[in-house]
Amino acid sequence: MTNTVRALKNTRRSLRLFFASSSVRFALLAMVAALLLAPISLNTASAQVLPRAKSIAKRVMCMCGGCQDSAGMCSHPGGTFSGPCETARAMQKDLDLRVARSESDDAILTAYVQQYGPTVLVEPPNKGFDLLAWVMPILVPLIALVLVWQAVRGWRHKAVLAPAGGPPIDPRLLARVEREAGNEPARENDE
């Protein structure tokens, strides 16, 4: 027991001496800082900058003029390289830089519209005349729905007013059916 206590005291003393050294303290501090900052720097490199840039690249058209793809999806089949063309690669790099400079999505898209015109956006802008592109596919079916509803109402009304079709049923047969089905015989004024 005495030996164990002595061994613990020696260990504590050695540890105190070890941590008293300034170089060790600096190294430890650096390690902790590195451990804390590592996720942030990794995050900045892969999780934030590239995916966000890639996502924005899918919202802008490749402006090479030879394809109808977004800069993020540009894939010229054939040619010297079957992948993003030179223009799309340049746009992707530019987007990487802008995202690294912490420019917002809206600011980047606005800058692109200023540079290339509204055709650079893969979707019509939701303002001015171009808002119609979004509104009409909703508005037209709604109008159609109202018209169909009106028509259906008219048809239902007609169905109520319409006299019963088909050949007249023999009252004796009807009475027999009612009787055998367990109902009261049909009265004259019920027919």
Added chain:
Amino acid sequence: MDILGSFALLLAFLAAVYAVVAGIVGILTRRLLLTKSARNAGMAVFVLVTIAVACLEYFFFTNNFSMAYVAEHSNRALPAYYKFAALWAGQEGSLLLWTWLLSGYVFFVLFLHRKRHPELMPYAGVVMASVQTFFLTLNNFVATPFQVIASADGAGVMHLAKLAEGRGLNPLLQYPEMVIHPPMLYLGYTGFTVPFAFALGALLGRYPGEKWIHITRRWTMIAWCFQSIGILLGAHWAYAVLGWGGYWAWDPVENASLLPWITGTAFLHSVMMQEKRGMMKVWNVWLVFTTFMLCILGTLLTRSGVVSSVHAFAQSSIGTWFVVFLAITFTVCFAAYWKNRDYLRSDNQLDSLVSRESSFLFNNLILLAACFAVLWGTLFPVLSEWVQGSKISVGAPFFNKVNVPIALFLMLLTGVGPLLAWRKTSFDALMRNFAWPLGGGVLAGVVALIFGFRDAYSLVCLILCVFVTLTIASEFFRGARVISARDGTNLLTSIGELTMRNTRRYGGYIVHFGMVLVFIGIAGTPFNKDIQKDLGIGDTLRIGPYTILCQNFDQVSNNNYQSDRASLEVFRNGKSVMMLFPERRLFLASGITETMVAVQSSPLRDLYVVYAGRSPESGRPAVHAYLLPLVKWIWFGGIVVVLGTILALLPNRRTVLVLRPATERSWTGAIAEVSAAMGPVASRVEGND
């Protein structure tokens, strides 16, 4: 032979013009001989255009490079099946193909109905011959495929010239699908001329009743089936050739093929309203008119260059002709409708909102909404440029945002519609019919959520797909159970019997099931993954559960192309599972390089690998790998759709009625017997479709 081809085309044009003129005069003067003569002229057009097509094919197979069209689209080393397909590689040939297929339809319609419907056929014949005349005008005077190459000598005299070698077929078209995709699509486009001709003919001739619908129902289904095959093959071509890991990009040409398909689908549904209840006569006529006009509009859009497309291989200034034809068609249709609108007066009556009729109404509304959204998105860049002076882009994200909710709603109706009875469905019947399918759908959704299925649209799609599948299964089960109880056959035999007794109804359900499979395939899209990496020999690339090891790069060549090929070994869980060989082919005649994608397809996912070439940055070979879940379901679903349509085209098997001596039996006993045999179905009023 070039003179024979040109001459045959010219004669075909004259025959078509004669069919129009003689047909009209025959109708007006009621001279039977003249209308018969017009019919024969309409049939002769097919023979003459066939001669022209045979001549052009002969030039391709004999490498006759004195013909401008052959020199432009073929070369000596081109494999025979691509020489055959080169016929429709350009503007002139594809228009000739259109005329040929159209004249084929006209021939068979006129021949098969030669002894029937003597009042209607002359009108339909005139309309079909008019459409033929338009296309033959293009073939003869605007885009003739029989132009020869000529050069002037020193004295300015023109001489025939023959090139030693052709420029070759566009490498993008050198893929097996391109041998069958355009004819299938064109069979769809041209096939819609038949219902159009009968609808317009019936309107012009005030042909009584729904007969024109009975006559053209099968023709419409044939056209719709071909259009479906064409669209699917086109999607598969885009998937396998363009190397971007997708199959549908909402490209204008794709949209152009989809538009008449959507309205054709609406017509195939709404036509039942007219057959069963005498409703929606005006609507049906205009649906057929619209479908035909959308076929022409699609051709106008893609051939005129109004909108640009990766699928368009035949652009020119021919658009004006289509604009004029479209304007004339609309004017004639509208005038015919206005003059004879009283003939289309419907006996529209709706007993209940919860009925098969209202489900068809909503189905049509949704389909038309989808059609409008696609058309609007396709044309909006042109409209925007016209109004604002600056062009805007309407890309795939727009179409997805607008159309995905519409498509999901349509899928819901696909499940709901067949469970509703004609005229009226009671609340009890509604609950009874919907409980299991709805419960199954919700359960599938919960299971999918537990397994990490987090995309909202895909989740809703999955729930609806399970719901629709269960409603279809319940429809088969209920019907088969009645037959099984009565005949003592097993359930499977009863399902076969049931299906063959009403092929239209149960074939339709199979088509619906095919669409469910297609939707499941599309639902996998949000989970696509891709990675591009420079790969030297011995390097690896990881995507999903796969590790791709680059083993080698080599060259394979033949007379037509030189190919750079990557040999990639694919590992899964450390085990080698397959070898993939994506290629880059340099086509010698055209000097164009194209990629050949390597795809390992399974029901769960496709591993799709493109050898992109040498990376411009590093100079090293680059490989682009995609992991695309559930894509195979789309192609399989397409096959099911086609099989269902073929089934629906078959005639119903007639039940044999065995008579026995009448006995005096009580009504109650008979009702109880029937109820026992039919089970829960008896409480539901059912239509035939």
